[in-house]
Amino acid sequence: MMKVNILETDTGRIREDELRDWSQAALNQLDKAYGYKSFRPGQLEAVNTILNDRDLVAVMPTGSGKSVCYQLPAMREGHLALVVSPLRALMRDQVQALQARGVAAALIDSGVTPKQRQSIYAMAHGGGLRILYVAPERLFADDFLFFSQSTRIDLIAVDEAHCVL
Incomplete structure:
Protein backbone atom coordinates (compact mmCIF):
# COMPACT_ATOMS: atom_id res chain seq x y z
CA MET A 1 0.00 0.00 0.00
CA PRO A 61 5.67 22.55 -15.39
CA THR A 62 5.99 22.35 -19.16
CA GLY A 63 8.28 19.51 -20.16
CA SER A 64 7.82 17.53 -16.93
CA GLY A 65 5.99 14.65 -18.60
CA LYS A 66 2.36 15.39 -17.71
CA SER A 67 1.10 13.40 -20.67
CA VAL A 68 2.58 10.13 -19.32
CA CYS A 69 0.45 10.63 -16.19
CA TYR A 70 -2.80 10.19 -18.12
CA GLN A 71 -1.60 8.25 -21.16
CA LEU A 72 -0.24 5.31 -19.17
CA PRO A 73 -3.49 4.61 -17.26
CA ALA A 74 -5.45 5.09 -20.49
CA MET A 75 -3.59 2.23 -22.17
CA ARG A 76 -5.53 -0.31 -20.11
CA GLU A 77 -7.87 -2.50 -22.12
CA GLY A 78 -11.47 -1.30 -22.03
CA HIS A 79 -10.71 2.24 -20.86
CA LEU A 80 -11.24 5.55 -22.64
CA ALA A 81 -9.48 8.76 -21.70
CA LEU A 82 -10.67 12.15 -22.88
CA VAL A 83 -7.92 14.78 -23.07
CA VAL A 84 -8.86 18.44 -23.43
CA SER A 85 -6.20 20.56 -25.08
CA PRO A 86 -6.39 23.84 -27.03
CA LEU A 87 -3.13 23.18 -28.84
CA ARG A 88 -3.85 21.58 -32.21
CA ALA A 89 -0.21 20.89 -33.07
CA LEU A 90 0.39 19.28 -29.67
CA MET A 91 -2.72 17.10 -30.05
CA ARG A 92 -1.62 15.95 -33.49
CA ASP A 93 1.92 15.21 -32.28
CA GLN A 94 0.60 13.27 -29.27
CA VAL A 95 -1.84 11.23 -31.37
CA GLN A 96 0.84 10.39 -33.95
CA ALA A 97 3.29 9.34 -31.23
CA LEU A 98 0.65 7.18 -29.50
CA GLN A 99 -0.40 5.54 -32.76
CA ALA A 100 3.26 4.80 -33.54
CA ARG A 101 3.39 2.95 -30.18
CA GLY A 102 0.30 0.96 -31.11
CA VAL A 103 -2.11 2.91 -28.89
CA ALA A 104 -5.51 3.64 -30.44
CA ALA A 105 -5.75 7.43 -30.24
CA ALA A 106 -7.62 10.13 -32.17
CA LEU A 107 -8.34 13.83 -32.02
CA ILE A 108 -11.28 16.06 -32.73
CA ASP A 109 -10.71 19.70 -33.55
CA SER A 110 -12.01 22.15 -36.13
CA GLY A 111 -10.10 20.37 -38.90
CA VAL A 112 -12.02 17.10 -38.46
CA THR A 113 -15.05 16.70 -40.74
CA PRO A 114 -18.47 15.64 -39.41
CA LYS A 115 -18.06 12.24 -41.10
CA GLN A 116 -14.63 11.76 -39.49
CA ARG A 117 -16.06 12.76 -36.09
CA GLN A 118 -18.83 10.17 -36.39
CA SER A 119 -16.25 7.51 -37.25
CA ILE A 120 -14.15 8.48 -34.21
CA TYR A 121 -17.22 8.45 -31.95
CA ALA A 122 -18.20 5.01 -33.25
CA MET A 123 -14.70 3.67 -32.63
CA ALA A 124 -14.71 5.05 -29.08
CA HIS A 125 -18.22 3.82 -28.38
CA GLY A 126 -17.27 0.34 -29.59
CA GLY A 127 -14.22 0.17 -27.31
CA GLY A 128 -11.64 0.53 -30.07
CA LEU A 129 -10.19 3.83 -28.84
CA ARG A 130 -8.05 4.44 -25.74
CA ILE A 131 -7.36 8.18 -25.90
CA LEU A 132 -9.43 10.92 -27.51
CA TYR A 133 -8.04 14.45 -27.66
CA VAL A 134 -10.56 17.26 -28.07
CA ALA A 135 -10.28 21.01 -28.38
CA PRO A 136 -12.20 22.87 -25.63
CA GLU A 137 -14.72 24.38 -28.06
CA ARG A 138 -15.82 20.87 -29.11
CA LEU A 139 -17.07 20.10 -25.58
CA PHE A 140 -20.29 22.04 -26.14
CA ALA A 141 -21.04 20.89 -29.70
CA ASP A 142 -24.28 18.91 -29.96
CA ASP A 143 -22.62 15.85 -31.50
CA PHE A 144 -19.97 15.75 -28.78
CA LEU A 145 -22.52 16.19 -26.01
CA PHE A 146 -24.50 13.24 -27.38
CA PHE A 147 -21.31 11.17 -27.66
CA SER A 148 -20.14 12.00 -24.13
CA GLN A 149 -23.54 11.15 -22.64
CA SER A 150 -23.74 7.82 -24.45
CA THR A 151 -20.16 6.57 -24.02
CA ARG A 152 -18.30 5.55 -20.89
CA ILE A 153 -15.38 7.91 -20.33
CA ASP A 154 -13.05 6.60 -17.63
CA LEU A 155 -10.60 9.47 -17.36
CA ILE A 156 -10.77 13.16 -18.20
CA ALA A 157 -7.50 15.06 -18.39
CA VAL A 158 -7.15 18.78 -18.98
CA ASP A 159 -3.71 19.25 -20.50
CA GLU A 160 -3.54 23.02 -20.23
CA ALA A 161 -4.44 24.99 -17.09
CA HIS A 162 -6.16 27.75 -19.08
CA CYS A 163 -8.77 25.17 -20.22
CA VAL A 164 -10.08 24.76 -16.67
CA LEU A 165 -13.41 26.57 -16.35
Whole structure:
Protein backbone atom coordinates (compact mmCIF):
# COMPACT_ATOMS: atom_id res chain seq x y z
CA MET A 1 0.00 0.00 0.00
CA MET A 2 1.08 3.56 -0.68
CA LYS A 3 0.32 6.37 1.77
CA VAL A 4 -0.87 9.65 0.25
CA ASN A 5 -2.31 12.91 1.48
CA ILE A 6 -5.76 13.74 0.14
CA LEU A 7 -7.41 17.15 0.16
CA GLU A 8 -11.12 16.86 0.87
CA THR A 9 -12.51 19.57 -1.37
CA ASP A 10 -15.80 19.91 0.52
CA THR A 11 -14.15 20.51 3.93
CA GLY A 12 -10.67 21.71 2.94
CA ARG A 13 -9.24 19.11 5.33
CA ILE A 14 -6.14 17.11 4.42
CA ARG A 15 -6.21 13.48 5.46
CA GLU A 16 -3.90 10.55 5.00
CA ASP A 17 -5.13 7.58 3.01
CA GLU A 18 -3.70 4.37 1.59
CA LEU A 19 -3.80 3.46 -2.07
CA ARG A 20 -2.95 0.22 -3.79
CA ASP A 21 0.62 0.43 -5.03
CA TRP A 22 0.70 -0.02 -8.81
CA SER A 23 4.39 0.94 -9.04
CA GLN A 24 5.73 -2.28 -10.54
CA ALA A 25 2.95 -2.62 -13.13
CA ALA A 26 3.31 1.07 -14.00
CA LEU A 27 7.09 0.75 -14.40
CA ASN A 28 6.65 -2.30 -16.62
CA GLN A 29 4.15 -0.46 -18.82
CA LEU A 30 6.35 2.66 -18.89
CA ASP A 31 9.24 0.56 -20.19
CA LYS A 32 7.06 -1.34 -22.67
CA ALA A 33 5.23 1.71 -24.04
CA TYR A 34 7.91 4.39 -23.88
CA GLY A 35 11.21 2.60 -23.33
CA TYR A 36 11.83 4.50 -20.07
CA LYS A 37 13.21 2.70 -17.01
CA SER A 38 12.03 5.24 -14.43
CA PHE A 39 9.46 7.95 -13.87
CA ARG A 40 10.17 11.66 -13.57
CA PRO A 41 9.35 13.34 -10.26
CA GLY A 42 5.61 13.29 -9.55
CA GLN A 43 4.64 10.97 -12.40
CA LEU A 44 4.44 7.71 -10.45
CA GLU A 45 2.34 9.32 -7.71
CA ALA A 46 -0.03 10.72 -10.33
CA VAL A 47 -0.30 7.38 -12.17
CA ASN A 48 -0.90 5.50 -8.90
CA THR A 49 -3.62 7.96 -7.91
CA ILE A 50 -5.39 7.57 -11.27
CA LEU A 51 -5.07 3.77 -11.22
CA ASN A 52 -6.74 3.84 -7.79
CA ASP A 53 -9.71 5.65 -9.37
CA ARG A 54 -9.08 8.84 -7.42
CA ASP A 55 -9.51 12.38 -8.67
CA LEU A 56 -6.26 14.23 -9.17
CA VAL A 57 -5.12 17.75 -9.82
CA ALA A 58 -1.49 17.67 -10.87
CA VAL A 59 0.12 21.01 -11.59
CA MET A 60 3.36 20.32 -13.38
CA PRO A 61 5.67 22.55 -15.39
CA THR A 62 5.99 22.35 -19.16
CA GLY A 63 8.28 19.51 -20.16
CA SER A 64 7.82 17.53 -16.93
CA GLY A 65 5.99 14.65 -18.60
CA LYS A 66 2.36 15.39 -17.71
CA SER A 67 1.10 13.40 -20.67
CA VAL A 68 2.58 10.13 -19.32
CA CYS A 69 0.45 10.63 -16.19
CA TYR A 70 -2.80 10.19 -18.12
CA GLN A 71 -1.60 8.25 -21.16
CA LEU A 72 -0.24 5.31 -19.17
CA PRO A 73 -3.49 4.61 -17.26
CA ALA A 74 -5.45 5.09 -20.49
CA MET A 75 -3.59 2.23 -22.17
CA ARG A 76 -5.53 -0.31 -20.11
CA GLU A 77 -7.87 -2.50 -22.12
CA GLY A 78 -11.47 -1.30 -22.03
CA HIS A 79 -10.71 2.24 -20.86
CA LEU A 80 -11.24 5.55 -22.64
CA ALA A 81 -9.48 8.76 -21.70
CA LEU A 82 -10.67 12.15 -22.88
CA VAL A 83 -7.92 14.78 -23.07
CA VAL A 84 -8.86 18.44 -23.43
CA SER A 85 -6.20 20.56 -25.08
CA PRO A 86 -6.39 23.84 -27.03
CA LEU A 87 -3.13 23.18 -28.84
CA ARG A 88 -3.85 21.58 -32.21
CA ALA A 89 -0.21 20.89 -33.07
CA LEU A 90 0.39 19.28 -29.67
CA MET A 91 -2.72 17.10 -30.05
CA ARG A 92 -1.62 15.95 -33.49
CA ASP A 93 1.92 15.21 -32.28
CA GLN A 94 0.60 13.27 -29.27
CA VAL A 95 -1.84 11.23 -31.37
CA GLN A 96 0.84 10.39 -33.95
CA ALA A 97 3.29 9.34 -31.23
CA LEU A 98 0.65 7.18 -29.50
CA GLN A 99 -0.40 5.54 -32.76
CA ALA A 100 3.26 4.80 -33.54
CA ARG A 101 3.39 2.95 -30.18
CA GLY A 102 0.30 0.96 -31.11
CA VAL A 103 -2.11 2.91 -28.89
CA ALA A 104 -5.51 3.64 -30.44
CA ALA A 105 -5.75 7.43 -30.24
CA ALA A 106 -7.62 10.13 -32.17
CA LEU A 107 -8.34 13.83 -32.02
CA ILE A 108 -11.28 16.06 -32.73
CA ASP A 109 -10.71 19.70 -33.55
CA SER A 110 -12.01 22.15 -36.13
CA GLY A 111 -10.10 20.37 -38.90
CA VAL A 112 -12.02 17.10 -38.46
CA THR A 113 -15.05 16.70 -40.74
CA PRO A 114 -18.47 15.64 -39.41
CA LYS A 115 -18.06 12.24 -41.10
CA GLN A 116 -14.63 11.76 -39.49
CA ARG A 117 -16.06 12.76 -36.09
CA GLN A 118 -18.83 10.17 -36.39
CA SER A 119 -16.25 7.51 -37.25
CA ILE A 120 -14.15 8.48 -34.21
CA TYR A 121 -17.22 8.45 -31.95
CA ALA A 122 -18.20 5.01 -33.25
CA MET A 123 -14.70 3.67 -32.63
CA ALA A 124 -14.71 5.05 -29.08
CA HIS A 125 -18.22 3.82 -28.38
CA GLY A 126 -17.27 0.34 -29.59
CA GLY A 127 -14.22 0.17 -27.31
CA GLY A 128 -11.64 0.53 -30.07
CA LEU A 129 -10.19 3.83 -28.84
CA ARG A 130 -8.05 4.44 -25.74
CA ILE A 131 -7.36 8.18 -25.90
CA LEU A 132 -9.43 10.92 -27.51
CA TYR A 133 -8.04 14.45 -27.66
CA VAL A 134 -10.56 17.26 -28.07
CA ALA A 135 -10.28 21.01 -28.38
CA PRO A 136 -12.20 22.87 -25.63
CA GLU A 137 -14.72 24.38 -28.06
CA ARG A 138 -15.82 20.87 -29.11
CA LEU A 139 -17.07 20.10 -25.58
CA PHE A 140 -20.29 22.04 -26.14
CA ALA A 141 -21.04 20.89 -29.70
CA ASP A 142 -24.28 18.91 -29.96
CA ASP A 143 -22.62 15.85 -31.50
CA PHE A 144 -19.97 15.75 -28.78
CA LEU A 145 -22.52 16.19 -26.01
CA PHE A 146 -24.50 13.24 -27.38
CA PHE A 147 -21.31 11.17 -27.66
CA SER A 148 -20.14 12.00 -24.13
CA GLN A 149 -23.54 11.15 -22.64
CA SER A 150 -23.74 7.82 -24.45
CA THR A 151 -20.16 6.57 -24.02
CA ARG A 152 -18.30 5.55 -20.89
CA ILE A 153 -15.38 7.91 -20.33
CA ASP A 154 -13.05 6.60 -17.63
CA LEU A 155 -10.60 9.47 -17.36
CA ILE A 156 -10.77 13.16 -18.20
CA ALA A 157 -7.50 15.06 -18.39
CA VAL A 158 -7.15 18.78 -18.98
CA ASP A 159 -3.71 19.25 -20.50
CA GLU A 160 -3.54 23.02 -20.23
CA ALA A 161 -4.44 24.99 -17.09
CA HIS A 162 -6.16 27.75 -19.08
CA CYS A 163 -8.77 25.17 -20.22
CA VAL A 164 -10.08 24.76 -16.67
CA LEU A 165 -13.41 26.57 -16.35
